[in-house]
Amino acid sequence: MSVVVALDSLKGSLPAAAASAALADGWREVDPAAEIVLRPMADGGEGTLDAFAAAVPGAQRRPVRVRGPRGTLVDAAWLLLPDGTGVVELASTSGIELLGEDRLPWDADTTGFGQAIAAALDAGVERLVLGIGSSASTDGGSGMLRALGARMVDADGRDVPAGARGLAAVSAIDFSHLRTPPAGGVTVLSDVTNPLTGPAGAAAVFGPQKGLTAADVEVVDGVLERYAACIARRVPAADPLLPGAGAAGGTGFALAAWGADLVPGAQRIADLVDLAGAVAAASLVVTGEGAFDGQSAAGKVPAFVQGLAATHGVPVAVVAGRIAADADTAGFAHTISLTDLAGGAAASMADPARWLAEAGRRLATRSA
Incomplete structure (x- = not known):
């Protein structure tokens, strides 16, 4: 299993690099043999x-x-x-x-x-x-x-x-x-x-x-x-x-x-970190941001990563601090809300690394 983790920052909570690493740590607890490639992302905003x-x-x-x-x-x-x-x-x-x-x-x-x-x-x-x-x-x-x-x-x-x-x-x-x-x-x-x-x-x-x-x-x-x-x-x-x-x-x-x-x-940062090369060799790509909502389709990291992965026929999971009712989740193989995992927004934001690790464990279990 080859997994590319390309999360944006969880605004006001955790930088992209730390967020991606936390999710990877959780995945490895379930599947230590997986090859995990970290490609923290940004789109012009924080990070x-x-x-x-x-x-x-x-x-x-x-x-x-x-x-x-x-x-x-x-x-x-x-x-x-x-x-x-x-x-x-x-x-x-x-x-x-x-x-x-x-x-x-x-x-x-x-x-x-x-x-x-x-x-x-x-x-x-x-x-x-x-x-x-x-x-x-x-x-x-x-x-x-x-x-x-x-x-x-x-x-x-x-x-x-x-x-x-x-x-x-x-x-x-x-x-x-x-x-x-x-x-x-x-x-x-x-x-x-x-x-x-x-x-x-x-x-x-x-x-x-x-x-x-x-x-x-x-x-x-x-x-x-x-x-x-x-x-x-x-x-x-x-x-x-x-x-x-x-x-x-x-x-x-x-x-x-x-x-x-x-x-x-998102395109310029992806070019910088050679996201396309990593995605082409992946079995699954995990992306996400703090709030995945109706605005995410207009140039934000998850929509960009989904489009890039689609060109290579690679499935994509989205993990976000919050997934809003107006979010377009069509085309994503898995969706995970940290707010739902933690039982509330306050609990999620109080310890985002913990819930990102839990999201990693759940994705690894689903992908086994």
Whole structure:
């Protein structure tokens, strides 16, 4: 039996590498002869930096202190690769997990992400790879742009506040001091394909998990539409309907306006760790994430891994912290919810490694 374990992180609970290892430990208790190949995954969100660090020899972490999504200082890092590429992760600088149980739907922003990008530019990186999943805000990437030198003012010419609250007052945007992207370009790893605005946009789809009420969603969607129009006056090619423009609360749109290319994050990480080569030789692939739900089909790790395995005719199991009622489980050979195994979400999150090991034991038993 050859098993590839390619889990994403369990957001706010366990990194991808630790999660994959825990499941493998459980499998080996039942089937010690199995060949288990670990390929921890990411899709641009939490764990992207770790995936690059593990896969690229000589990668160096560069510490940086930035303004987090609640306005307080956060210690983070970006990654310098031997070829001069800088890798920056939004999750560790402006991510939702940095808020804990709090939500700041109108005031959280992406300033810290922009500051980390600026630090990489200051270090002279030749190109940038930016992971933009797990955002805490719906600020359209405005905090990031301001950290890179843009200025956003209201009708009286005053700088607007941070977050979606500030966007509501934006009358004009000045890009004259916006920093230039590195010569080698900017590649953005996105975990979703949503546009900036509309019923499938940043506010409507992702706003509620960041604390926006139903009434807020309608208002913020309009705010993002006006913000996009302001940017389009400076960057006519900026397209709010671009797939991925709605990623990270609209940060995808801001980065595209800066000149970045948006690509599927899971594909790029899979290439980095040669997931295809491992899957081609496997008897079973196990993938998963923290919450497997209706959004997982739009660029998240489990859907990507399932599609890759299908091309090789290899069955796939999904293990997730939670499997929502709207999740598309068609095509998966096995599905396991850690919440169900543990008897509740609190118990599952209190000791995720224990329940991942149990999931590994159960999968091994089913596959015997």
